[in-house]
Amino acid sequence: MTNYIPTVGVEVHVELKTKTKIFSDARNGYGQMANSLTNVVDLGYPGTLPTLNEEVIMLAIRAATILNCNIQRVMHFDRKNYFYPDIPKNFQITQNDTPIGYDGYVEITKENGETKKIFIEEMHIEEDTCKSAHRKDKTLLDFNRAGVPLIEIVTKPCMTSGEEVKLYLEKLRELLSFGDISDCKIEEGSMRADVNVSIRKNERDPLGVKAEIKNIGSISNAKLGVEKEIERQAKLYDNGETFKPQTRRFDDKIGDTVLMRIKETGNDYRYFPEPDIPFVILTDEMIEEAKKGIPMLPDERRRIYVEKGVLEANANKLVQNRTISDFFNTLLEEKTDFKIASNMLLGDISAYLNREEKELNETTLTKERFLELVKFYQEGTITSKNLKEMLDMILESDKTIADIMKEQGIENITDDSEIRNVIKDIIQKNPESVSDFKNGHDRAIKFLMGQVMKETKGKANPRLANDILLEELKS
């Protein structure tokens, strides 16, 4: 197969996490009974008019900021006219002339550590269509989704592989979900990606014929879809064949793209400015207000965690779970051992959460109780074995850690003199082991420690006991 240079651009639709729809006061929700979240405005009834949900504007400004876009200060909406049953007015209100954000970028980091800027041509606000379900000779329409606010983010054709597309989509999902802009749940359709793929032989050649892949159900499928499409186009060119610009969809079952339709030339959407919505002027105050709402983003979280002593791998893992990361952020002002804290959250606590299918904020763990827990652990008052035994109580009750330890009989003796007396007694009773130690046999310590634990019924603080034992042996 000849070597070709692929060119890939991505268009992503993201549903915004607003309370109500963009142009009506119907609730914005997912998974409800069909047509229960809709009203006469969403259904395009005669005489109804759009209103404009301000929350949408604020979230869109926030998204534009996060994606390093310039912000359009005077913007309007446009009508995109086409007939289709899923668009109730037979036009979609969108932004054609004045997208709220333009000329932005996000940075991806490739496996070899290299970074690359993915350039964003523009991002605009528009309304979602309704959902159609085809049944035999009928089509059912659910208007719950009609009028849900979307932002569409369009990159420049600047990616060259499925891997880059995957990294870009992962980065975008991370940014938009941490920015509290969207749930970005691909399986629920709150994030949808279409990719445009073409290939050419040389950098100097014009871009090749384009195929658009729609209906991609996951980020890994986006990668696979791009790779398969590059392969398909290369084979055609190698065989001296050509193809027409087309729309394809990714078929999950066969793991490949299939043809949907050949693109007609000159799709005519008869765009014109939406006369029912006056121009929107974005003031400095609005932009400041929107920016204020941006939570700490993943890159900054990772940087701070590492600064606090968390291992880099663990810093990455913490950021992968939003609730755990948010919880971790509440600790940042405190004096604690962040390494232990992160190990504990990612280890036993995460395992528990996975097993119980819970999020951290659905447990009883508070910042105060967690700090107490870390302290006991750091002191050696509780062992990792203790932690496992106590986990149920820690995450499902309101008791203090000290109380839980008492209840569980994990009552460590931390009184120096009490332990010292026990150790002195044991040293006296075991002269052979003492001489073994003095002859350099470290095993003797293990034996003696065993005796200490036996004598104290395991309640001696192991680290303290160890220290005292060494002291006494050396004296």
Added chain:
Amino acid sequence: MKYLNKGISEIHELLKSKRIKPIDLVEEAFDNIESNKDLNAYITLNKESAIQQAKELENKEVDNILFGLPIAVKDNICTNGLRTTCGSHILENFIPIYDATIVEKIKEKNMIIIGKTNMDEFAMGSSSRTSYFGAPKNPWNKEKICGGSSGGSAATIAARDLLFAIGSDTGGSIRQPASYTGIVGLKPTYGRISRYGLVAFASSLDQMGPMTKNVYENAVLLNALVGKDPKDLTSANKEEEDFTRFIGQDIKGMKIAVPNFLMGDIVTDVVKEKIKDTIKILEKNGAMVDYVDVKYLEHAMTLYQIIAMGEASSNLARFDGIRYGFQAENVKNIEDVYLETRGQGFGEEVKRRIMVGSYLLSGENAKIYYNKALSIRDDMRKEFKKVFENYDLIIGPTTVSTAYDLTDPMDDPRKSFMDDVLVIPVNMAGLPGMNIPVGFDKNHMPIGMQIIGNSFEEAKMYQLASFIEKELNLDLTPGGER
């Protein structure tokens, strides 16, 4: 006993003193409509619920001047539970489940909606002859058109069926029929009245307004209809005002402009003469009247066609029979649903305008035509603004001639646009405009004068209009006083 030929203040006193009840007015209105049935002014009557509402009002306090008064509403304004057809087959059986904001306001005042008036299909036309339900007739001469598109509202007021009607005006559709039927009709400033629930024709031009037999009643009704509406982003936030407040004041020192375009060759002599006579009266009473040049007025019709048809082609796209309205039978696929439903559901004029509008917006045309029209419209607004820097009001004829025959051919769309050539500039500039009767031609058909105000200066227009009304003291009841 007849009450609906009396003035509003007198009727209000009768209601307040319990000498009459709302039901008396409602029954009288329906009797009048019945005896004027041949005018075909109504598409749907609201008899049962109007009578019920009137009875319910008997136990309520008469708390405002519009209380208990019957009103007719143009059939492109949504009324909850009452059929709203837009004069079209495609909405022949459409019953809204919501009220237009203007209807809510009417109901808040406890006015009683008597019925839905006849109109050009989707307000597209200037003689109401494009109505699916047949043309309404002019009470002054039943062989004549009553204008349009608010022809039914004009006819029922001119015939003195009742005191109040609502019309809508996208390119003269209140003022022009008012002129042809000898009544008072106001198109308020764009944004004055919420458009929520008015079935859109051209969103950036549409505005509803009151149609009445006299100036005072017009202003009183306007008082009840205006206001910012959260459901209509283009509605204006203005302080509450009483539009009757200047009525009765003299016009000494008032500065009035007459654009030369409005008195040009396109206007018939009989109309011009009547306007000139009226101007003389104004000058005699201390007003200063100047003829002025206002640029771009001659382009208003072209701009209107581009903007109105472009917007209409998009606004009317929603009528596909999928969610409501007429749907063609025996359709094979989705393509068929669109083609057959819209092909059978819309009349010729509507289809023509959708087609032209779609063409004007397609591909590069949007830039060449629509966007350019919007920018020239801005220039025209500025021109009007300049005039209002030096003048209080603008006047001229409302129509180039009096009402013509119902049988006149309809096949030349350019000719029918002549009906509106003098009223359209007002819509383009978003200004308030009104018609007031100033006389008759030799066949005793009414001639109207147009008064144009600066944005949100309706009160000043009523001042001049009421002065003219008083000075002329015309008998405006077809066939004389009843």
